[in-house]
Structure formats: structure tokens, C-alpha cells
Amino acid sequence: MLALFLLPVVWALYSSMTNQTLSGANASNPSFIGLQNYVHLFTDERTWAAMWRTLLFVGFSVIGQNLGGFLLAYSKQSAARVVQKLVNTIVVTAWIIPEVVVGFLWYTLLRGDTSSLNQVLDFLGLPTQDFLTTAPLFAVIIMNIWRGMAFSMLIYSAAIQDVPEEMLEAAQLDGANRYRRIIHVIIPTINPVIATTVVLTTLNTLGVFGLIWVTTRGGPGMRSETLSILMYNEAYGTGLIGYGSAIAVILLGIGVVFALLYIRIARRGSTK
Numbered sequence: 001m002l003a004l005f006l007l008p009v010v011w012a013l014y015s016s017m018t019n020q021t022l023s024g025a026n027a028s029n030p031s032f033i034g035l036q037n038y039v040h041l042f043t044d045e046r047t048w049a050a051m052w053r054t055l056l057f058v059g060f061s062v063i064g065q066n067l068g069g070f071l072l073a074y075s076k077q078s079a080a081r082v083v084q085k086l087v088n089t090i091v092v093t094a095w096i097i098p099e100v101v102v103g104f105l106w107y108t109l110l111r112g113d114t115s116s117l118n119q120v121l122d123f124l125g126l127p128t129q130d131f132l133t134t135a136p137l138f139a140v141i142i143m144n145i146w147r148g149m150a151f152s153m154l155i156y157s158a159a160i161q162d163v164p165e166e167m168l169e170a171a172q173l174d175g176a177n178r179y180r181r182i183i184h185v186i187i188p189t190i191n192p193v194i195a196t197t198v199v200l201t202t203l204n205t206l207g208v209f210g211l212i213w214v215t216t217r218g219g220p221g222m223r224s225e226t227l228s229i230l231m232y233n234e235a236y237g238t239g240l241i242g243y244g245s246a247i248a249v250i251l252l253g254i255g256v257v258f259a260l261l262y263i264r265i266a267r268r269g270s271t272k
Contacts, residue, residue, distance in 0.1 A: 012245050012252070017032060027241075057226050060141045062198060064144075065144075069156050072153045073160055077157075103215050106139075110132050111130065111215075148201060156194075159190040171185050199265060209232065227250065228251065230247055231251065234247060
């Protein structure tokens with residue numbers, strides 16, 4: 001733990017308090033500047049804009065992944081075994097494909113007037129557009145939801161199977177329809193699993209970089225620039241390693257908060 005986690009974190013903290021650059025005199029002999037990078041970070045409008053986009057990206061991605069994963073898990077419970085295997089294969093394949101490959105697949109689907117999706121829309125007589133230009137943040141959110149639903153689906157599938165059949169049958173005898181059985185029986189029963197999955201999907205989404213970088217690179221302009229993209233642009237685009245490290249520390253702090261929340265939820269579940 002000391003070698004693989006603590007030392008890199010300490011080094012990132014130190015680097016974030018220096019004026020280290022990628023090249024030049026400050027690359028080999030950086031100076032200690034204290035909290036100047038953090039002061040600039042929190043007074044820069046670009047940072048706050050990136051934080052807002054990160055909040056939208058993470059929030060909608062987590063909602064979409066969990067809602068979509070739950071609906072897939074619940075729907076396939078009553079499907080034929082062949083259908084269940086087909087759904088599992090398709091969804092899990094989307095999950096195990098590397099993030100960069102997924103980005104290229106969606107890039108060919110959405111980019112430009114001759115993209116795969118636009119060709120289909122044109123064939124149907126519907127208006128076409130470059131979705132990565134007109135709605136870049138919405139596009140990367142949809143990509144991330146598509147890729148991440150499998151994780152939620154697998155967890156919710158196991159959780160729903162553990163709901164006692166007697167409870168569902170009793171609710172059905174009392175006149176509860178499918179919707180009410182979901183709201184009043186299944187969700188309360190698997191509530192700890194839902195809480196854990198939400199935290200884990202949040203942690204996974206905070207670290208998404210390759211998907212956005214391959215498809216939009218944070219653009220056009222800065223319309224899809226999240227904190228992870230801003231960190232890369234500052235550290236390797238403009239060469240400000242110290243400033244990029246400060247952004248990385250902020251991301252690490254957000255991740256630690258959700259990690260502690262996950263540990264707390266896990267402990268509660270183990271004591272029940």
C-alpha cells in the first residue's frame with residue numbers, strides 16, 4: 001500500500017504545490033509555490049465550468065446506468081433462457097470492450113454528416129446532424145450509460161433473484177400490480193445493493209477519460225471538458241504539470257469521499 005498508493009498520492013500533493021512544467025527550466029528544477037495552483041484553480045471560470053460538466057456527466061451517467069441496469073435485470077427475469085443469455089452476452093460485451101475502442105465505435109456512429117447514424121436517418125428521411133458537435137456532452141453521457149449498464153445489470157440481477165418469492169406472491173395476492181411490486185417490495189428489499197451500486201458507478205464514472213478524449217477531446221471548444229480532460233489539457237497540453245496535479249488532487253479528494261461512503265454502506269450491510 002505504501003509503495004503503490006501512498007507514495008504516488010504524496011508525490012501528487014507535492015507536485016501540485018510546485019510550478020513544475022513539462023519542459024523548460026521548471027521541468028527539472030521546480031520551485032515550491034504553496035497553494036498558488038489551488039488559488040488559481042478555484043478562481044478560474046474554466047475550472048468551475050469543468051466541475052459543472054463533470055457533475056452533469058457523472059449525475060446523468062449514474063442515473064442512466066442504474067436505472068437502465070435495473071430495468072434490464074428485472075425484465076430478463078421473466079424472459080426465456082435464450083433471451084437472457086443473448087441479453088447478457090450483448091450487454092456484458094459492451095462492458096468488457098476497452099474504453100478507447102468503445103470511443104472509436106461511437107465516433108464512427110456519430111461523427112460527421114456521413115456517420116453511420118446519419119446515413120440511417122437520411123435513409124428514413126429524417127434530419128441529420130453532427131451529434132458530437134451539436135450536443136457533445138449529451139453524446140458522451142449516452143456512450144457512458146451504454147457501456148456502464150452491464151455492471152449495474154449484473155449486480156441487480158443477483159439482488160432481484162435473492163428477493164423472497166413468498167413476498168412477491170403475497171403482494172400479488174393483495175392486488176399489487178408489477179409496478180407496485182417493484183416499488184414496495186423489490187426496491188426496499190435490495191436498497192443496500194442499490195446504494196452500493198450507485199456509489200461504485202459514481203467512482204467509475206469520475207475516472208472516465210478515454211471515452212471523452214477519443215470522441216470529443218473535451219470540445220468543440222470546451223463544451224464537453226470534464227475535470228479529467230481539463231487535468232490532461234493543463235498537464236500535457238499547456239505543459240503545466242503542477243497545475244494539472246492540483247486538479248488530480250481535487251479529483252482524488254472527490255473519489256475518497258465516495259470511497260468512504262461505500263465503506264460505510266458496506267459496513268452497515270455486514271452488520272445486518
